[in-house]
Amino acid sequence: MTDETAPAELAGRTMHIGELAERTGLSLRSLRHWDELGLMQASGRSEGGFRLYTEADERRVRLIMSMKPFGFSLDEIAELVDAIEDSPAEPFTAMPADRAAYFRTEMRARRDKLAHQLIEADALVDLVGA
Template sequence: MDDKHMQIGEVAARTELSLRTIRHYEETGLVAPSARSQGGFRLYTEADVARLIVIRRMKPLGFTLDQMRDLLDATDRLDAGDVLDDGERETLLGRVREYEQAATEQVGKLRTQLARAEDFAATLRRRLPGASAERD
């Protein structure tokens, strides 16, 4: 990974998160700037951006901050390159597996909600004057 440092504004643009949201995630311990400039500005790396993107993807699926922290802890430990005994590695993988299953389940629920919302919008369109079947 590139060790290039970015200021918070660039990170916000890349992650599509607000500066306030990024600072909130820092305050709650989900992410920490990798460095600070001499002027005290937060500096982030590609790894920090990747971490924020994981958080951004978990949020609309209804995961709590504690769950985000737990998953990130598990993936950090798996990715650290430290020697893990088989039991510890399997425990961490089990945690990741549980989050994957929860995410898959939530995606299914969202698909159902989306289909219902699309049906509702189509029903409303059909009620409007000049509505055509082509718009459905």
Template sequence: MPGPGTMHIGELAERTGLSLRTLRHYDEIGLLTPSGRTDGGFRLYTADDEARLLLIRRMKPLGYSLEAMGELLAVIDGLEATPGDRVLQQRLDAIRAEALERRGRLEAQLAAADEFVERLSGR
């Protein structure tokens, strides 16, 4: 049974819309390590783990690789440990700028898709 403020992998999967397989894979590659384990070895996650996972999930539609996701998380972790680190802040700013570019490309694709659907509706 999870302790107060923790959840098992199934609950985390349900809350985030990701599969158990994906969560296990993220653990295997070190992208999202559970905050703890039960005596029986079951993964336990916290609200902070859930927030981290939701950040990862939000990067997926922008086409980020797992490696790039890991880099972003390392930058965020570094800034939490050393808030004034200028190098890490500059890297975060660069990642943010890249995310805006990726979002712009998606927006253009969506506009093209809307135009396509509109043309099909007129026939």
């Protein structure tokens, strides 16, 4: 869908940017920034020109947010999200083999780093008796 999609053409319930921000915990500024970058675009616009989002858009925002702790760039996140949306069962088949190998390796390494940080955080909590 494009930004020119009329509300009547959107399937299901729509929401404005403020509601999407509230539902996801993301700032309006971040949503607008992602829109400018093409990472997360509104499914349509109201007659007054306001961005309209669907529940599918909300799922995309949540997917993007779930990737942020891995430290990927917004360009890399966009590439991953597009692959997941193109082929949900096998996202890495939707990209060149070298990119898929890169993402697999990076995800494992970053997951291991996050797991180590969690162990360190637990040790600190135990140390201070919180």
